[in-house]
Amino acid sequence: MRFEDRAERITAKQVAETFVSVGPLIDLLSSRNNQIVYGRRGTGKTHALRYYQSMCNKTRDVAIFIDAQNIGSNGSIYNDHSIPVSERATRLLVDVCSAIHHELIVIFSDPSRGWNLAEAAPVLDGFVAGFSETRVDGAVEREASHKDSSVSKSTASATINLGTIPNSSFGLSNEDSTNQEHATKIKVTGTDHTWIDFNYFSRAIRALARYLGASRLWVLIDEWTTIPPEIQPYLADLLRRAMFSVPNITVKIAAIEHRASFKIDLANEGYIGFELGADISTAINLDDYLVIDNDEERAKNFFRNFVSNHAIAIASEIGLNIGHPGSIIARSFTQENVFTEFVRATEGVPRDAMHILALAAQKASTNQISMPVVRSAAHSFFQTEKYNTIQANKENRVLLDWIRDEVISNRRTRAFLLPVAVEDVIIDRLFDRRALHILNRSRSAAHRPGERFIVYKLDYGLYVDLINTDKFPEGLLLSLDAGKDVDFDVPLDDARSFRRAILDLDQFYAANPQFKRAP
Numbered sequence: 001m002r003f004e005d006r007a008e009r010i011t012a013k014q015v016a017e018t019f020v021s022v023g024p025l026i027d028l029l030s031s032r033n034n035q036i037v038y039g040r041r042g043t044g045k046t047h048a049l050r051y052y053q054s055m056c057n058k059t060r061d062v063a064i065f066i067d068a069q070n071i072g073s074n075g076s077i078y079n080d081h082s083i084p085v086s087e088r089a090t091r092l093l094v095d096v097c098s099a100i101h102h103e104l105i106v107i108f109s110d111p112s113r114g115w116n117l118a119e120a121a122p123v124l125d126g127f128v129a130g131f132s133e134t135r136v137d138g139a140v141e142r143e144a145s146h147k148d149s150s151v152s153k154s155t156a157s158a159t160i161n162l163g164t165i166p167n168s169s170f171g172l173s174n175e176d177s178t179n180q181e182h183a184t185k186i187k188v189t190g191t192d193h194t195w196i197d198f199n200y201f202s203r204a205i206r207a208l209a210r211y212l213g214a215s216r217l218w219v220l221i222d223e224w225t226t227i228p229p230e231i232q233p234y235l236a237d238l239l240r241r242a243m244f245s246v247p248n249i250t251v252k253i254a255a256i257e258h259r260a261s262f263k264i265d266l267a268n269e270g271y272i273g274f275e276l277g278a279d280i281s282t283a284i285n286l287d288d289y290l291v292i293d294n295d296e297e298r299a300k301n302f303f304r305n306f307v308s309n310h311a312i313a314i315a316s317e318i319g320l321n322i323g324h325p326g327s328i329i330a331r332s333f334t335q336e337n338v339f340t341e342f343v344r345a346t347e348g349v350p351r352d353a354m355h356i357l358a359l360a361a362q363k364a365s366t367n368q369i370s371m372p373v374v375r376s377a378a379h380s381f382f383q384t385e386k387y388n389t390i391q392a393n394k395e396n397r398v399l400l401d402w403i404r405d406e407v408i409s410n411r412r413t414r415a416f417l418l419p420v421a422v423e424d425v426i427i428d429r430l431f432d433r434r435a436l437h438i439l440n441r442s443r444s445a446a447h448r449p450g451e452r453f454i455v456y457k458l459d460y461g462l463y464v465d466l467i468n469t470d471k472f473p474e475g476l477l478l479s480l481d482a483g484k485d486v487d488f489d490v491p492l493d494d495a496r497s498f499r500r501a502i503l504d505l506d507q508f509y510a511a512n513p514q515f516k517r518a519p
Contacts, residue, residue, distance in 0.1 A: 001358045001361050001362065002314045002317075002318075002468050003234040003310050003314065003354045003357070003358060005042075005351050005354045006046070006351075008046055008050070008067065012050070012054050013019070014313060015047065015050045015054060016366060017050065017052055017309060017312070017313040017316075018047075018306075018309045018310050018313050019047060019048075019051040019309070020144065020285070020302055020305045020306045020309060022044060022286060022290065022302065023284070023287050023289055023298070024049075024108075024284070025037075025048055025057050025269065025286075026052065026055075026451075027053075027282055027465065028283040028284055029048070029049075029283060030052075031283075032165055032216070032250050032316075033250070033280075033281055034244060034250060034251045034252070034281070035237075035252050035253070035254055035280060035281055035282065035283040035486050036253045036254075036260070036262075036280060036282050036283065036416075037049070037252065037254045037255070037282075037283050037284060037286065038237055038255060038256070038257040038260075038282060038284070038285040038286065038287065039254070039285065039286030039287055039304045040256055040286075040287055040349070040432060040434060041256070041432070042349045042350060042351030042352055043241075043286035043287060043290075043348075043349055043350065043351075043352070043436075044286055044350050044351075045254035045297075046067075046210060046222050046223075046254065047350075048254075049065060049220045049222055049254055049382040051217075052220065052252075053065045053218070053220055054092060055094065056218050056453075057107075059364070060114075060214070060384075061215050061216045061218060062107055062212065062215060062216070062217050062218070063217075063218040063220060064099070064100055064103040064107075064214060064217070064218065064219055064220065064411075065103075065220045065222065066096060066099050066100070066219065066220065066221045066222065066224040067222050067223055068221060068223040068224055068226050068227055068338065069223045069226045071092070071095040071096060071098075073100055075313070083185070085230050085231060085234060086234055087232075088231055089231045089234030089235045089237075089238060090234075090238065092227070092231060093131070093238040093239070093242070094131050096221075096239075097127070097130075097131040098131075100219065101124060101128055102126060104120075104124060104127075104208075105124065107118040116394075120211065120213075121209055121344070123207055123211045125503075126207055126208075126495065127202045127204045127205070127207070127208050128236060129204065130197075130201040130203070130204030130205070131204075133188065137260070141304045144423050153429070157453045159415055171239050176333050179414065196352070198241055198242065201242060202241075202242065203243075205242060205243065205246055205249070206246060206347075207251060209246045209247070209248050209495075212248060215247045215248070216248045216249070216250060217250070218247065218252065219243065219249065219250070219251045219252070220251050220252045221251065221253045221254070222253070222254045224254060225255050225256045225259035225260050226252050226254035229259075229261045230261075230492070231261065232261040232273075233261055233262060233263055233264045233272050234272060234273070235290040236262045236263070236274045237272045237274075239251060239275045240279055240280075241362060244279060244280075244440065251280075252283075253280075256432065257285065257287070258305050258428050258431075259428075259432070261273075261483035262274040262280075263275060263276070275438075278482070281456060285321075287348070287437075287438060288348075288438065288441070289377040290302055290303075290346075290348030290349075291339075291347065291362065291437065291438075291439065292343050292348065292350040293439055293457075294439070294440075296340075296343075298337070299343050300340060300343050300467040303342070303343045303346065305325075305328050305478065306350060306353065307328065307329065307332070307353075307357065307450075308325040308326075308328045308329065310327075310354075311328055312325060312328075313396060325445070331368070332368060332369055332371075333368060333369050334368045334369065334370045334371070336373075338369060338370060338374060339369050339509045341374050341375070342356065342357070342360070342369070342431075343373050344460060345374060345375075345377075345378035345461070345464075345491060346460075347437050347459060348437070348461055349434060352381070352434060353384060355381050356374075356377050357377075359376075359377035359381055360373050360374055360377035363376060364376055370382055377465050378460050378461045378464055379460055379461050379464045382435075382459060382460075382461025382464075383461070384419065384435055386434060386461065387435075389433055390430070390433055390435060391481065392492055393429070395426050395429075395515050396426060396429055396430060396433070398512060398515070399427075399508060399515075400430055400435055402511075402512075403416070403436075403503065404458065404462060404463075404494075404506050406448060406503065407458060407503070408463050412460045415455055415458075415504045416456055416457075416461050416502070416503040417443070417454065417455055417456070417503065418453065418454050418456065418502070418505070419451055419452070419453055419502070420441075420451075420453060420454055421451075421453075422441065422505065423464065424505055424517070424518075425518045426458075426515075427505075431456075434459060435458070435459050435482060436456050436457070436458060437456065437457050437458075437459065437460065438454060438455070438456060439456065439457050440454070441454055441455075442454070443455055444449070453502070480500040505517075
């Protein structure tokens with residue numbers, strides 16, 4: 001119940017103690033190639049990037065973690081359509097570079113890192129100058145005024161005394177004063193633009209790279225998809241032009257796949273942004289990697305280490321000795337199959353695993369976690385955390401309820417197919433909110449040759465209510481062999497016939513004309 005569910009709120013020490021590598025993720029991140037890490041919220045992208053940052057900073061390399069949620073200003077990230085998109089993207093690049101500059105000062109000022117700040121300061125000054133220029137696009141008027149004033153005053157006086165002792169006195173005074181006033185007024189009738197001269201900026205970046213010498217600068221950008229979609233390709237283009245050609249600078253980006261917009265194609269076959277595969281590659285998609293249906297042993301091993309590492313770290317903080325890591329799972333769950341059910345309930349999402357386990361611990365109290373407790377916790381988590389959020393948008397709730405009734409109650413399965421070519425924003429939102437999960441991204445079907453399908457499954461917490469009822473789904477739609485891509489077919493005499501296996505969203509929109517399907 002003490003587990004912290006967000007990696008950005010824990011210390012570097014806690015990041016290292018609780019991290020569990022997802023397959024080859026760290027080896028992939030260690031590549032010098034510019035890369036994208038895909039995954040929905042809660043799949044461990046932030047934890048992985050922060051862990052990799054701590055690894056790099058233990059060496060002579062310099063790793064900078066940038067949370068895109070915390071950069072940008074009203075003039076760069078918000079939807080002020082009076083400002084051109086290119087200008088907003090340029091301002092955002094300036095914000096990114098400002099964040100890099102701040103982190104570099106911290107690193108170069110750390111005596112334990114061995115850098116000489118006096119030597120680094122001129123390089124950092126040049127780096128700042130490269131991205132801090134502004135210019136005015138439009139007329140600039142200057143008005144000057146000059147005013148002189150002078151005052152001259154003369155007085156003379158004479159006095160003669162004819163008394164016993166005659167005497168006389170004379171007085172003369174003269175006063176001159178001159179006042180001068182100058183005033184200059186500048187009137188700007190144009191627009192003040194953020195301006196980056198990429199020739200100059202590139203030289204500043206390369207000067208920084210030369211100062212690093214054999215060390216590498218790793219720029220780790222998290223939460224890319226919090227940037228407005230219309231700005232993302234322009235920022236991607238600016239990053240590509242500024243950093244991708246520098247040999248010892250590597251950029252890693254964490255993003256949600258279908259929320260990321262990296263490229264705009266131009267009519268002349270050019271483009272703005274990243275070209276996936278050519279400019280930047282995909283390292284791994286964490287949405288797929290820990291799903292138990294894809295590889296049960298891999299998923300179980302990950303969550304076994306995941307739970308043990310977190311339990312040991314928290315116990316150490318509060319002064320408890322909970323024994324050998326290998327015994328924690330056996331002592332916490334009544335049986336091995338209960339732990340397997342817990343892994344199944346997580347749907348491969350570590351953050352969801354934390355919430356489910358915390359609820360299970362509350363329900364079990366001082367007892368071991370049993371099968372009913374796991375199922376009850378998973379159901380409670382879905383209802384209180386996921387379904388409440390989904391209900392905030394009527395479209396999401398109605399479609400999810402329709403899929404639940406259509407797939408679970410009527411078809412007696414928790415999986416369904418959608419053609420790869422079918423795009424639907426509500427399906428995407430349900431996937432984002434982890435009410436739907438992707439079991440496989442590309443499957444073929446014997447009855448529809450040449451067409452590819454995405455296999456979705458409904459969240460464990462959504463159908464757990466039906467366990468031990470006559471509507472309980474008997475299994476998944478099809479049996480998937482890990483690593484194989486084969487045609488499949490559902491026998492016609494099966495209650496889950498092939499025609500009913502493919503979900504027809506047109507039926508939903510026909511039955512709910514109040515919802516307009518996005519093009």
